[in-house]
Each structure stands twice: as C-alpha cells, then as structure tokens.
Amino acid sequence: MSATRQYSPQGHERRSLFKTVGSPLPAVRRLVIGMGSRFGNNRYVFSLAALAVLVAKVVHIGSHLSALPTFLLLRWGYTFFAQDFVLLIMLRLLLGGWNASASRGGEGFVRRLASVAASFFIAFVTTLNTIGICFFVVAGSEIHWRNVGVAGDAAGRALLLTGLLTSTLVFAALLLVAWILKDVLFVAVGLMADIVTWPFSLAARGLGASPPSSPSDAAYSKIPQQDIELGNRDDDDRPRKSFKLNEGWAGVKDWPWMWLFWLAAYTLACVGLLAQIVMCSLRPHESSLTFLSWTPALLPFIDFSNNSPNLEKLVPHYNSGINRDWDNLTTLQEPMPLPWLPKDTVLRGFEDWYDNQKTHYSAAADPLKISNLADDLLPELKKLKDVPIRHVITIVLESTRKDVFPFKHNNVNEVRLKESWEAGAMPGAALERLRTLTPVAKFLTGDHDDGFDHKGKEERKRGGLNFNDVFTTSTYTLKSITGTLCGITPLLADFNLEYLHHIYQPCLPHIFGALNTLDHKDQKDQKDQKDEKDAHGFGSYKWKSSYMQSVVMGFDKANELMQKIGFPKDGLIGSEYLRSKDAKFGQVNLPNVNYFGMQEEPLEDYIRDMFETAKTANDRVFLTHLTSTSHHPYGMPSTEKYVPLGRGLDDLSHYINAIGYDDRWLGKILNMLDDMDVANETLIVLVGDHGLSIPENDILASYYNPNVASNHVPLVFSHPKLPPITINDSVSSQQILPTVLDLLAETGSLSSQATTAVRDLMANYEGQSLIRPVHKSKPADGSSSSSNNNNTTGALEIANWHFTVINPGRAMVGIRDARRKHWRMVVPVLDNIEWHFSDVSKDPCDVEPTAGFDFTAFLLKIEGAHGEEAARWAEEAAFVARWWVEENSKRWRYGPYEA
Numbered sequence: 065m066s067a068t069r070q071y072s073p074q075g076h077e078r079r080s081l082f083k084t085v086g087s088p089l090p091a092v093r094r095l096v097i098g099m100g101s102r103f104g105n106n107r108y109v110f111s112l113a114a115l116a117v118l119v120a121k122v123v124h125i126g127s128h129l130s131a132l133p134t135f136l137l138l139r140w141g142y143t144f145f146a147q148d149f150v151l152l153i154m155l156r157l158l159l160g161g162w163n164a165s166a167s168r169g170g171e172g173f174v175r176r177l178a179s180v181a182a183s184f185f186i187a188f189v190t191t192l193n194t195i196g197i198c199f200f201v202v203a204g205s206e207i208h209w210r211n212v213g214v215a216g217d218a219a220g221r222a223l224l225l226t227g228l229l230t231s232t233l234v235f236a237a238l239l240l241v242a243w244i245l246k247d248v249l250f251v252a253v254g255l256m257a258d259i260v261t262w263p264f265s266l267a268a269r270g271l272g273a274s275p276p277s278s279p280s281d282a283a284y285s286k287i288p289q290q291d292i293e294l295g296n297r298d299d300d301d302r303p304r305k306s307f308k309l310n311e312g313w314a315g316v317k318d319w320p321w322m323w324l325f326w327l328a329a330y331t332l333a334c335v336g337l338l339a340q341i342v343m344c345s346l347r348p349h350e351s352s353l354t355f356l357s358w359t360p361a362l363l364p365f366i367d368f369s370n371n372s373p374n375l376e377k378l379v380p381h382y383n384s385g386i387n388r389d390w391d392n393l394t395t396l397q398e399p400m401p402l403p404w405l406p407k408d409t410v411l412r413g414f415e416d417w418y419d420n421q422k423t424h425y426s427a428a429a430d431p432l433k434i435s436n437l438a439d440d441l442l443p444e445l446k447k448l449k450d451v452p453i454r455h456v457i458t459i460v461l462e463s464t465r466k467d468v469f470p471f472k473h474n475n476v477n478e479v480r481l482k483e484s485w486e487a488g489a490m491p492g493a494a495l496e497r498l499r500t501l502t503p504v505a506k507f508l509t510g511d512h513d514d515g516f517d518h519k520g521k522e523e524r525k526r527g528g529l530n531f532n533d534v535f536t537t538s539t540y541t542l543k544s545i546t547g548t549l550c551g552i553t554p555l556l557a558d559f560n561l562e563y564l565h566h567i568y569q570p571c572l573p574h575i576f577g578a579l580n581t582l583d584h585k586d587q588k589d590q591k592d593q594k595d596e597k598d599a600h601g602f603g604s605y606k607w608k609s610s611y612m613q614s615v616v617m618g619f620d621k622a623n624e625l626m627q628k629i630g631f632p633k634d635g636l637i638g639s640e641y642l643r644s645k646d647a648k649f650g651q652v653n654l655p656n657v658n659y660f661g662m663q664e665e666p667l668e669d670y671i672r673d674m675f676e677t678a679k680t681a682n683d684r685v686f687l688t689h690l691t692s693t694s695h696h697p698y699g700m701p702s703t704e705k706y707v708p709l710g711r712g713l714d715d716l717s718h719y720i721n722a723i724g725y726d727d728r729w730l731g732k733i734l735n736m737l738d739d740m741d742v743a744n745e746t747l748i749v750l751v752g753d754h755g756l757s758i759p760e761n762d763i764l765a766s767y768y769n770p771n772v773a774s775n776h777v778p779l780v781f782s783h784p785k786l787p788p789i790t791i792n793d794s795v796s797s798q799q800i801l802p803t804v805l806d807l808l809a810e811t812g813s814l815s816s817q818a819t820t821a822v823r824d825l826m827a828n829y830e831g832q833s834l835i836r837p838v839h840k841s842k843p844a845d846g847s848s849s850s851s852n853n854n855n856t857t858g859a860l861e862i863a864n865w866h867f868t869v870i871n872p873g874r875a876m877v878g879i880r881d882a883r884r885k886h887w888r889m890v891v892p893v894l895d896n897i898e899w900h901f902s903d904v905s906k907d908p909c910d911v912e913p914t915a916g917f918d919f920t921a922f923l924l925k926i927e928g929a930h931g932e933e934a935a936r937w938a939e940e941a942a943f944v945a946r947w948w949v950e951e952n953s954k955r956w957r958y959g960p961y962e963a
Contacts, residue, residue: 116238147362203764373893381924454605465777476760494708494710498709538754540870574629576609716759751777768875794864889901899916
C-alpha cells in the first residue's frame with residue numbers, strides 16, 4: 065500500500081459533490097460507505113466500548129463516593145480502575161486488526177470464529193455498561209441487576225420505556241464523544257496493549273514464529289490513512305530520522321520528534337501499568353475498596369452471587385445497647401388462646417391456630433414490644449361512644465409526601481420550584497395553583513396553617529387524628545400496603561414475595577372475616593335481644609371487604625398478594641377488570657395516564673355500589689383503595705389543566721400537579737359518602753405508601769433511595785364526629801391496624817363477642833394504639849415509659865423502634881427511635897451497601913448524611929460529626945436491627961426458615 069495514494073477527505077468530498085449533480089444514487093452509496101467507514105471501523109467501535117466502560121466506572125464510584133473517606137479515595141482511587149484497564153487492553157487486542165482473509169483452511173475458520181466471539185464480547189461489554197449509565201441518568205441510582213425481573217410483565221416493560229427518551233439522548237452523547245475521542249482512546253490503550261504483548265512478541269521471535277502485529281508503531285513514518293483506520297502497518301522499508309548533534313539548531317529541527325513522542329508515551333504507559341501493579345499489591349483488603357474496584361461489566365455476576373449477610377460480622381465498638389445478648393431470643397411461640405375461633409372451619413389468616421406443629425408471633429415474647437393498652441384514651445377522645453363506625457375505608461395515597469398533604473407554603477418543594485425561576489419569582493398562575501392545591505387535605509387533616517393567604521376563607525375541619533411524624537413500613541408500595549393492613553413489618557426480600565410466604569399476623573380482611581363467624585348475641589342472654597355493647601345497632605352486621613385500584617392488578621403479583629391478605633377474589637377491582645367486557649358498569653376505554661393504568665374516576669360507580677348494597681343487605685364495608693395518578697410519570701387526564709410550576713423541573717412540576725388531582729379525587733369520595741348519607745358512620749384512614757425525594761436529590765423513585773423524604777408520609781384517621789387532633793409523636797404506619805381495632809371497640813361499634821375478639825387480637829400486635837398516649841421507651845424489665853429519656857443509650861432501656869424496609873426490600877432497612885426522633889439510620893443488610901446516619905434536625909433534607917462501608921469507621925465518623933452519644937445510639941440501633949433482620953425471616957418462614 066503506497067503512501068502516495070493517501071485518502072484525502074477534502075478531495076473525496078469535492079469529487080462526491082461533483083458526481084452527485086449527475087448521479088445521486090452512487091453519491092448516496094458512497095456517503096453511506098464513507099459514514100460506515102468512519103463509524104464502523106475498529107477505532108470507533110473501541111472508542112465507544114472504552115467510553116462506556118470508563119463512564120460506567122465513574123458512575124459506580126460516584127454512587128458510593130459519600131461512603132468512602134477522602135484519604136482512601138486519594139490514596140487508592142487509581143487502583144479502582146485496574147480491572148477496567150485489563151478489560152480495555154483485552155478489547156484493544158481483540159480489535160487489533162486480525163486479517164482473517166490471509167489465513168487458509170482450518171486456521172482461517174478458527175480466526176473467523178474467534179472474531180465472531182470477540183464481536184459478541186465487545187457488544188456485551190458495551191451494552192451492559194451503556195445500560196448502567198442510562199439507568200443512573202434516568203433513576204438517579206446505580207442499577208442492581210438482580211432486580212431485572214421487574215421487567216417481566218407488560219407494566220414492568222412500560223415502566224422501563226418511560227426512560228427511553230433520556231436513554232436515547234445519553235446513548236447519542238456517548239456516540240458523539242466516542243467519535244471525538246476515537247483516535248486518542250485507540251492509541252492510548254494501544255500503547256498499554258503493546259507493553260503487555262511485548263514479552264510474548266519477544267518469546268515468539270525466540271521460537272522463530274512471526275509475532276502478532278503491534279497495535280501501534282513506535283517508529284515515526286508516514287502511515288497511509290487506510291492503515292490507520294484498520295490498525296495495520298506496512299512492513300516495507302521506511303526512511304528513519306536520526307539525531308544530528310553536530311549541526312546546531314538546524315540539526316535539532318530535524319530530530320525525530322515523533323519518535324521521541326512515542327518513546328515518552330510508551331514510558332508514561334509503562335509507568336501507569338507498573339503503578340497499578342504496585343498499588344494494587346499494597347492496597348488493604350477491605351471489602352469497600354474491592355467493591356469499588358469491580359469493573360461494571362462484572363457487577364451483574366457480583367450482584368447475583370452476593371447474598372452474604374452484612375450484619376453477622378458486626379463488632380461492637382462502645383459496647384452500648386444489646387450487642388449479641390438477644391441472639392437466642394425469638395418471638396415465635398405457641399399461638400395465644402382464641403376460644404372464639406370456630407372449631408370446624410379453618411379461617412384464612414388464622415391457620416397457625418389449627419396446626420399444633422406451628423408457632424406464631426407472640427407479643428409477650430417480643431423484647432421490643434411496648435404496649436399502651438392499659439393507658440387511658442387521649443383526653444380529647446373521652447366521648448368516643450358517640451362516634452359510630454359502621455364502615456372503614458383505607459385510602460393508600462401513592463407516592464405522597466407528608467409536606468404535600470396539605471401542601472405547605474415555602475416548603476422544600478416550593479423553594480426548589482422558585483429557584484428555577486429568574487430571581488425566584490414564580491408566575492402568578494403557578495403560585496395560585498400551589499395556594500389552592502390541596503383544600504381537601506386541609507379539610508381532612510384539620511391543618512389550615514399552610515402559610516398561604518386565605519383571608520375570608522372558612523376553615524372547615526372534618527374531624528379526626530392527624531399525625532405529623534409518620535414513617536411507612538416500606539418504601540415499596542405492595543410491602544407498604546401489607547404493613548398497613550396487617551400491622552406487621554414486611555418481608556426483607558426484593559419486591560413482592562409476601563404472597564408466597566407466611567404473613568405472620570391476621571390482616572384486617574382476615575379479622576373482619578373472623579368476626580363474621582361469631583355469634584353476636586349477648587353472652588348474658590342468648591335471646592334475640594339487642595347486644596348491650598352494640599350501641600349503634602349494626603354490631604352484628606357482616607363485613608364485606610373489597611380492594612380497588614384503577615391500575616393493573618397483575619404487576620408483581622399484586623392480585624395474589626391481596627387475596628393472601630384476605631380480600632375475596634371477586635372483591636378485587638383493577639384495570640384488567642375495568643377494561644373487560646365483564647365489568648359490572650360497562651367496559652372502560654379511557655387512555656392510561658401512566659404505565660400502570662388509568663385515572664381513578666371509573667371506580668366511582670363501584671364505590672357507590674358497594675355502599676348502596678351494604679345499606680340494602682345490612683352489611684358493613686371494609687374498602688381499601690390505592691390511588692395511582694400520583695405515580696411516575698405523574699400524568700393526568702386530558703380534561704385536567706396542567707400548570708407549569710418550574711423551569712427545567714418537569715418531573716417535580718408534574719408531581720405537584722398530580723397531587724392536586726388526587727386531592728380533587730378525595731373530594732369526590734367524600735361527596736359520594738355525603739350523598740349516600742353514610743359519612744357520619746364511616747371511618748376513613750388515609751396514609752401514604754411512601755414519599756419521594758425529587759426536591760431533595762432529583763431521584764424520581766424510592767428504589768434504593770435511603771433519603772428520609774421517601775419514608776415520611778401523611779396519616780389521618782378521619783371521622784366527622786371525632787374532634788380534630790394533631791399529634792406530633794413519632795409513629796409508624798404499622799400501628800394503623802391496632803388503632804382501627806381499638807377505635808371499633810372503644811366507640812361501641814362492635815358486638816360484645818366481637819369486642820372481646822378484637823381486644824384479644826390487638827394486644828398481640830407489635831404496634832401501639834394511636835388513640836392512647838404513645839410510649840417512647842420501656843425499662844428493660846418490661847414496664848413502659850411515655851417520658852422522653854435523654855440519657856446515654858444503654859441496655860437498661862428498650863426504645864420504641866420503627867423499621868422501614870427500603871425498596872426493593874432485600875438490601876436496606878431504615879431504623880429510628882421515638883425517643884430521638886431526629887436521628888435516623890439506614891442499615892445495610894447485604895454487603896456492598898453503605899451505612900447512613902442523618903440528623904434531620906440539622907439536615908432536614910437529608911442531603912449530607914454520614915455514610916460509610918466499614919461499621920467501626922462509620923461509628924467514628926458519626927462521633928466526629930455528631931458526637932459520641934449519636935455514635936453510641938447508632939451502635940445500639942445496628943445491633944437491634946441485626947436481631948430484627950434475622951427475626952423477620954423467622955416470622956415470615958423465609959430463606960433458611962422456610963417451611
């Protein structure tokens with residue numbers, strides 16, 4: 065190949081232009097071939113693969129940067145790229161220019177086969193790393209490959225497709241940058257590949273074999289463009305320049321500067337590789353450093369194989385708290401006597417009572433159990449006998465933060481939106497949307513102190529208990545619903561596996577089903593006289609349970625979970641049923657507002673029908689309803705007006721608008737109850753399934769998101785005849801079930817037999833009743849204390865601990881203590897997850913948590929930032945969580961305890 069026949073891009077373009085005038089088809093063909101040669105050659109393919117590897121590695125390190133001490137990053141950060149260098153060198157050698165056509169027979173076939181395998185390997189590495197980058201940009205967190213099964217159904221695939229546009233833009237950016245850097249990356253890694261293959265080349269020469277072509281050439285010579293693109297070199301004789309030391313400056317100008325450049329480049333590459341070898345051999349064998357060193361192409365295999373528990377290795381530093389004293393304790397005992405259960409029929413949810421071989425959760429054996437049932441009711445609730453509760457509605461508010469229910473002026477959401485406008489000046493329409501966003505939430509909570517100007521506006525309050533400091537049991541919706549309806553902590557497993565395992569306590573539908581089997585006649589007189597405790601006349605009516613949502617029931621086996629919780633199959637209404645020809649009120653053909661389904665309005669007929677049927681049949685309604693419009697991507701029906709609230713903050717703006725839509729939907733439900741004349745005998749429980757942290761950290765989902773905003777949710781027990789009460793104690797949505805039972809009993813809304821039954825049951829749930837003073841701790845001897853103890857944490861006191869299973873469920877648990885409500889810790893259940901500690905009194909947005917991989921170093925880091933008392937508390941919390949994590953598997957009969 066002659067150097068005189070060099071490829072000239074300028075000349076080629078001119079010739080193409082002239083020929084295009086006369087013959088467009090050949091010109092187009094040449095254009096396609098030219099583009100293909102530019103973007104399909106080895107240099108460009110390698111550049112794209114290398115860029116994907118390096119950017120994915122930066123994402124991997126950046127995702128965990130806050131947990132790594134700065135001195136470790138500075139000292140060993142270079143070694144984190146060792147595996148990536150090895151991978152890049154492998155890719156470079158695979159693209160080094162094998163000429164399969166020059167081979168004959170079997171050798172040519174083997175080379176072609178190897179070339180195909182190499183192509184697949186390069187495509188695999190590039191695709192895997194690109195997916196990881198796109199996921200991080202879309203979701204704000206690192207991808208966890210063991211959770212890819214979420215895309216197994218239509219709704220899951222639709223969920224992933226919502227990030228298609230962003231992913232396309234990210235991939236386009238990678239393509240562009242790869243084209244810009246193609247020569248630099250190809251040559252730079254080629255230098256390292258030369259150094260690595262040099263010993264093998266020498267050995268080959270010694271054996272008399274022809275060495276493989278070097279990826280680059282250190283000699284300075286004119287190389288044809290075609291050879292540059294293909295990565296080959298000509299072995300013909302080329303003139304070489306030498307040093308002319310006796311000709312002065314004129315000789316210096318003729319020095320072989322290109323040869324010197326390559327010499328320096330090879331030297332630098334050699335030093336870089338040697339530095340990697342030396343530093344990797346000296347680096348400490350710490351799990352965090354090893355984890356950050358994995359090249360992203362291997363992370364799927366690490367993720368699937370890494371199930372090692374992290375908490376077994378805990379070593380106490382301060383010896384505060386329980387340490388390992390509870391290792392042999394369990395809450396599983398022989399089921400408590402329930403003499404009112406029917407003997408001839410096994411009731412769903414109560415199977416343990418019919419099997420002599422089974423154990424069951426026992427509050428009496430739970431070292432964390434704190435009871436307040438012996439306490440009097442809250443002073444404002446002395447007249448509960450005047451509050452009839454015939455029906456109970458539980459409304460689970462999708463992705464609803466506490467500070468948007470009701471929306472508060474100058475909260476973090478509004479501040480973030482204002483910052484996006486010039487000089488912080490929001491348009492009048494946007495301010496008006498915020499001011500009028502949640503009137504129904506204000507009515508339900510009784511909280512009209514939202515900071516906005518509402519002069520002349522009547523402050524209407526429906527009545528009930530409004531809680532300001534509630535944490536959810538899980539930031540994954542289906543787990544959160546399980547915790548709410550069953551009064552338990554969800555299973556520590558990714559996504560919905562609850563439907564496959566033992567729900568370790570009866571849920572509300574189970575309990576209402578059991579009450580339906582009771583003989584509701586007064587024990588004192590078996591005649592058909594009115595039960596003395598049935599103050600409102602409906603205590604003997606049968607309960608009918610139903611679960612309704614306007615989105616798909618098939619996602620992550622939600623339909624099977626709801627049946628496991630106790631809802632009858634014919635009481636489940638979801639998008640599939642609403643769109644079917646069997647729908648009772650006609651087939652619905654509304655468009656979807658998100659990838660799970662449609663807006664809530666089609667449920668209105670079914671809610672109304674349920675109450676009207678109950679009135680006719682003398683039944684009682686237990687309805688659970690999950691809202692859905694406030695789920696990502698926060699779409700609303702086309703009939704709703706969308707008001708832009710921020711510039712460049714479309715997700716936050718759409719979320720806030722969707723919260724307003726949900727508020728209007730709640731208003732329609734209240735109007736329905738009024739129209740049917742059942743409002744005064746209906747208890748409405750409203751609770752968020754989880755929050756979101758968009759304004760805090762721009763993360764759209766609760767997936768692997770430890771931010772406190774994902775935990776903090778609204779909770780309201782609303783009834784027109786309850787006084788409006790605001791409670792600031794730290795509580796959990798796990799306490800909803802015992803509170804509902806306590807309210808039914810205390811208001812005289814049950815028969816005598818049913819009252820006895822629910823009092824037996826609610827004493828055996830983990831959570832305290834919320835209509836009585838909440839106890840923040842108890843002495844180790846078991847008696848409770850409602851006082852806030854600020855002494856140094858020790859084994860003499862057991863705190864009222866709250867646990868939150870963080871989406872998707874297996875890797876992280878949030879824990880806090882009602883005594884010190886501002887302290888919160890995220891505990892890593894598996895290896896390679898960081899510890900997090902935050903003090904929300906100092907950092908309310910949880911944007912600068914104290915984080916770390918190593919537990920002891922983490923405690924010392926807390927001590928340095930927050931003091932020794934906080935560090936001691938963190939150690940106590942860690943060992944409580946350690947016991948609780950193992951106990952969770954025992955209760956659910958999961959993993960090694962599976963029956």
